[in-house]
Amino acid sequence: MHTSTPSSTMTKSGSAPPVLRARGLSKSYRSPVLDNLDLDIEQGQFVAIMGPSGSGKSTLLHCLSGMDRPSGGSVLLGDTEITSLSEKELAALRLTRFGFVFQQAHLMPTLCLLDNIVLPGYLAGLRPRPEITARGRRLMERMGISEQAASGVTEVSGGQLQRAGICRALINDPGIVFADEPTGALNSATALQILDLLGQVHASGTTLVMVTHDARVAARADRVLVLVDGCIAEDLALGEYEEARAAQRLSAVSEALQRRSV
Template sequence: MKDAVLSAKGLCKSFAHEGGQVHVLSNVDIDIYEGDFTVIMGASGSGKSTMLYSLSGMDRATSGEVIYNGKDIVKMKEKELSELRHGDFGFIFQQMHLVSNLTLFENIAVPGYLNKSKSADEVKARTDMLLEKMNIDGVKTHLPSQVSGGEQQRCAIARAVINEPKLLFADEPTGALNKKNTIDVLDLLTSLNNEGQSILMVTHDVRAALRANRILYIEDGKVIGELTLPPYDRADEKSRETQINSWLSSLEW
């Protein structure tokens, strides 16, 4: 039995809309396990991104609790959340969201500088290591606007893992990429997961979901299905895809 790195209970999120309330998440109970590559799937507007943001503390849930390390993220103050963001959690956005006036190196290093437990030299060394690993060390002094979308997303991944987070959140990280860049990014995430990195990723792309060992399906703000898979192996890709597709079909995907 794996340990849950993050647990949500009775998680609700609603928005005010045209004088009424729209309930995006309704009473979600979920555990995210250490070392897992968990994927959340669902149709557009199902609430999968909202769930990711609520679980990561990027957005505050309307009610319920999200327990991390014995503490409820929902009740955390801004300072505690900030520490979490440049400490135990890492986040990758669909649109990369790099700071446009910082170089790729600086985009990765800045969250590292915020971490008090690491010296500037340690941060620089790890940044160089990540740049090399992400294969973007040749463009490290470039600004985001001067590199390709794939390079930007690899930089965003490196930024997300600069502080060796306990849990890496990714919101449709391949949504804005072409096929080649999508594979590169997914390979990187898989390689990180193989090194022990826990990942929670939202996607509606089956090819991306192939990399997971656990898939949750969400509809109308509720988790209505769960599929557990063995760790990813490129050789099994075809059978995995068939398995996932048939599971999704059963959920009327």
């Protein structure tokens, strides 16, 4: 059995401990999907997860975020082992500490955009409702969709829906945002806009963990993991994104994928 090398060796001496840690993480359905995987993610990192279909990308994201339980191993958020939490505790954790952005926005069709965005805030009950609503409006303004606050889900474009999905993910001010192919259903121009917005979220200090099949998207990350057969085959450190080095970063990601025949 292959054991991936813990990424803690990348942590600078004296820096804070990882915000998210996986140890011996395994997941099987009818066959193994994740294979004894070790991973450290530092506070404020932007990590892109890539790999061929069936390599375990989404499964890894689901296990790290408490959306799915691993078959073996552990996931720790700081000092909290989330793999040992009850379903109720996991639901509260996902609602208050994590944000989620998916390929499809999955907004409720019976609610307007603003109501969709503030609903997780109301459910969490961490702030008074007027404060949550005000935050929702500020997030919509930040994402460039303030004029669509009262619009229905079927009345806006796919890009506007995804912007609303990002607002919803941020409403409870999560420390970590998990994104699963957030640009996969968008055209190139809109995808770039959404990627820029997620880059702003990361720049504000939020940890971002993103599954993507697009090397151009992954090249924006601080770090790129390439999964093959449920193991980390490549752990590529790109550092902070700089537009001037965009071509070199894309080349580095493409070469890593080629080495693994992805």
